[in-house]
Amino acid sequence: MTSLDLLLSRFSTDALTEPAPQGAVLDAILSTAMRAPDHGKLRPWRYVIVQGAARPVLAGRIVASMKRLDPEAAPAKIEKRQSRFSTMPMIIALGMHLRPENKIPLIEQELAVGAAAMNILNALHVTGFGGVWVSGDVAYDPELAAELGFPAPHGLAGFLFVGTPIPDVRAPQRRGVEGYVAEWTGAPVQFGADA
Template sequence: MPSLDLLLSRFSTDALAEPAPQGAVLDTILSTAMRAPDHGRLRPWRYVIVQGDARPALARRIVASMKRLDPDVAPAKIEKRQTRFSTMPMIIVLGMHLRPGDKIPLIEQELAVGAAAMNILNALHATGFGGVWVSGDVAYDPELAAELGFPAPHGLAGFLFVGTPRPGARGPTRRAVDDYVAEWTGTPVRFGADDA
């Protein structure tokens, strides 16, 4: 039961401070990715750790991508991303090493990347750290992906901001699961969450 309590208490937060995990602790956290469901054992996840003086350089690439994707991007949006990518204690770039010609469909490869990232978020929480998974338009920019080491057909699944949750950081109130579950009895199901 303590493991379930741990999972039920996890939340995403970008209210993060130093320190971020390092050394053997970080290795253990990242190793949880290797336990994710992975049809075909392709291990399509790849991680790039960005910290210290590399953060502002990544932020400049993010801003360049934003301007490339939308020349009219709002200055406030640029400033927000510049600040976040420059100041988070650690950023983990979520790379996808995809094999389009493989017998395993691409969607299953991408789902494996997502499952591995969720394992990392759970492991961060279990070790006293925190994080949030962010994406946005730049995560789908093939030029940015290539600049980070993931040329097509590979790509990005987003970024994890990682650090120690600031005092008072807490997640949103979670809804009860009842509206998201239905039992199939031979006819199409309906969900309470879809009636809202």
């Protein structure tokens, strides 16, 4: 399988089991973040690894955030998040160490965080692991972000659930790139996907 084939075979999954990457393998996976596009070399990404007994503690903080943001949150939604954050083999909180005073626009700092997270997802796949990037309302809760070490103006870009894909997990069918690419010839482009 070529490197391009590997990239084309990557997919997000939360059908994960133990083990999660550890030691030198985890270090190498996380090091791929350092290769992300990063205007100004600000390195705005920060990662908090949550595993073992810390998972249900984080799940409790997630539930508290949900209730703080929406006191009417559906019990089924609360239970689902409680379960997922308590049982994933590893969770990586995607921190954003933002510098609003810097000449680099905040959007570019945030995009760098996203690019670094994508490198990590690709590296997980290449090394035989899997993951999925999740966000939702709690990812934008400044109180939860501060509890994880990212007080304002910093914040969260979400969480990666990380582990080993369960046997026989299947990649979803993906659309081709047609409809999402257009060649510009001087006039505004139109995309088939938007028709």
